[in-house]
Amino acid sequence: MSATTSSAASGPLSAESGRSPTRAVGLWLLVCCAMVLAMAVIGAITRLTESGLSIMEWAPISGALPPLSQAEWQRLFDLYRQIPEYSQVNAGMSLEEFKTIFWWEYVHRLWGRLIGVVFVLPLAWFWLRGRIERPLRRRLLLALALGGAQGLLGWFMVASGFAERTDVSQYRLTAHLALALLIYGYLFWLALGVLWPRPERSRDGAALPLRRALWVLLALVGITIASGGFVAGLNAGLTYNTFPLMDGDLIPRGYADLSPWIANLFENIAAVQFNHRLLAIATVIFAFVLWGWSLSRDLAPAAQMGFAALALLALIQLALGITTLLLVVPIPLAAVHQAGAVLVLTATLWTLYHLRGRPEAAKR
Known part of the structure; x- marks a missing residue:
């Protein structure tokens, strides 16, 4: 089998009929990605406003x-007044105040439905017109x-x-976030395969270690x-609002207070925030190391x-996170920080997709 044939067969969107999916399909997938990104921001605001x-x-x-x-509003408000969040956090809340938090959660759910419509209707149209190949x-x-x-996971989280x-489980919240980003990343990868079909790999393997x-x-x-x-699920950003030290300590006191020890990674506010700081700094350092490494390689322009x-x-995202922490989590900045995480993921996937040897045509 030739290198060209092997590359096509191993690509994510190899076409059985030899006709690639249309550019319109790729653009539609990017629109879906943008809507999922917006959903992540809306979800962040919904959480930050305790809605x-x-x-x-x-x-x-x-x-x-x-x-x-008015009767329907009152019915929904009466339901809300039965849960601990009302009695322990929002006791005495008026109906008008309830409407404020209701609208954020309503928009969050409505946007999810809209994503479904924007995905399903074009999918059916492209499918019926034969614009989507079988692997895709x-x-x-x-x-x-x-x-x-x-x-379903969103409802499981809310429940x-x-x-x-008085708040949702941090485990379920993180699972909900992780699945949202998995969906985003998957759609973005598919869009890359449609809009930028894979070139032939380099035979020298120079980019493989990278x-x-x-x-x-x-x-x-x-x-x-x-x-x-x-961090979000535990409201851990509302404490230790100093940097680089955590209230004067490099490693916060109480880091390993819980038993068993592994519970500290998910339930101990001090440990969870410290770990997030450490991981974010490691991400930035690693990203810059790889950038410097890439400059010594003969890579395609898109990968470079x-x-x-x-x-x-990654550096901007770290700066956003630090600023959000120092200012005790202002909602607009925290929402931008959420979007920044998606953009870092986007750049990683883009680079990974385009990181291969330069096409043979570029070597001649």
Whole structure:
């Protein structure tokens, strides 16, 4: 088998009929990515405004409509007043104050429904017109299934705050965030395959060690984002609002207070925040090391640009995180920090996709 044939067969979107998916399909996937990014920001604002528990019903169809009468508003408010968040955090809240938090959660859920519509309707149209090749069809159906699972996981997360807690479980919140970014990354990777079909790999293998290192960085980015989910779920950003020390200590006192020890990684505010700081700094250092390494390689321009963007975005994201912490988590800045995490992931995936030997045409 020739190198060209092997590359095509191993690519994510190899076309059985020899006709590549249309550019419109790739642009549609990028629109879906942008909507998932917006969803992550809306979700962050919903959490930061303590709005996530304001809707206590799961109604995927009828829930698309907001309350249309005073009686319906009162019914929903009465439901909210039955949970611990109301009695322990928002006791005495008025109906008008309830409406403020309700609207954020409503917009969050409505945007999720809109993503479903924007994904399903064009998918059906492209499919029926034969614009999507069979390998891509299977991948898009998987994306659809992941989207449905995300909706169920979102409700599972919200339900964790109804009985005894005044907030949702940090475990379920992090799982919800992780699945959202998995969906985003998967759609973005598919879009790359449609818009930039893979060139032939270099025969000298010069980029292979760098690409392996980039896979490690991708894992580090994912772990760092997940650790941020635990920071958010524990409201850990509201304490230790100093940097680089944590209230005067390099390693905070109480880092390992919980037993068993592993519980500190997920339930101890001091440990969770310290670990997130450490992971974020490690991500920035690793990104700059790989950028410097890439400058010594003969890489395609898209890959070289990706390394530069990745390092700079990681540094900006670290600066955003530090500023958010020092200012005790202002909502606009924290929402931008959430978006920054998605952009770092985007740059990592872009670079990983384009990191291969330069096309043969460029070597001649």
